[in-house]
Amino acid sequence: MPQLDPDLTWLKPGQVAERAGVAVSALHYYESLGLIRSRRTTGNRREYRRDTLRVIAFIRTAQRLGVSLRRISEALDQLPREGLPTKRDWARISRQWYDELSERIEELTALRDRFSTCIGCGCLSLTACPYSNPDDVLGLEGAGARRFP
Template sequence: MSTDSSLPPAQLAARSGLSIPTLHYYEREGLIRSVRTAGNQRRYARETLRRLAFIRAAVRLGVPLADIRAALDTLPEGRTPTPADWANLSARWRVRLDEQIAALQRLRDDLSGCIACGCLSLETCALHNPDDGYAREHPGGNKLS
């Protein structure tokens, strides 16, 4: 990476909308890379902007950074993701997102029922004891003392 086409942290932060500490954190986590100048200052390739856009989009989907790093590690030689890469990788995350949406919809629906009921029973309430999970975890009942 030549220094004339690279960006110092302040410029990368301004252009990406991320803070400098976030850039340094992403670098420590292996999501982005920098090189050091003769004066030991960080410089980032301009392509890092696309990589950061990819990371931000994935984070907004709720993808953990470890999963984002694993996805980026599948690219040849740490290449910046292309639109085709995004389509491929995001398709994997779509299943998880659909599951999260379904779980949130069930929670919302249970909440509506709970508001109408008002019981807040620890035995039968779908919010406090979804799918009677307490009975599965504690067979034979339990007495509060």
């Protein structure tokens, strides 16, 4: 199998941003959170490994599914620090989220099926609304408005 030139496996921030469809500032933000890593050249410029593109695709897809950056970080922490993550590594992470995503799908399906009734109900009840205050958790904090000043 032919070896890649080591210099070809590293990309400049602009290249990564363009290929991943994100702003360079997003790369810096992801890096500040520890979601991606870069190295510094002798000229103190950032470079990202080519596989960072896959990590960014994972981050963006997970965010679209409503997964928090904290949960994404926890998942990425399970990937090998050295070497490339394998298909098995990515599958293991996906399996961990299966139940959570299934539950979210059920909740969104219920909301979709009752949305027009819910919006039109006019109750404005923070104690009864299963969407704005499930199980009246805000009521545990005492009487009065809790979310709205």
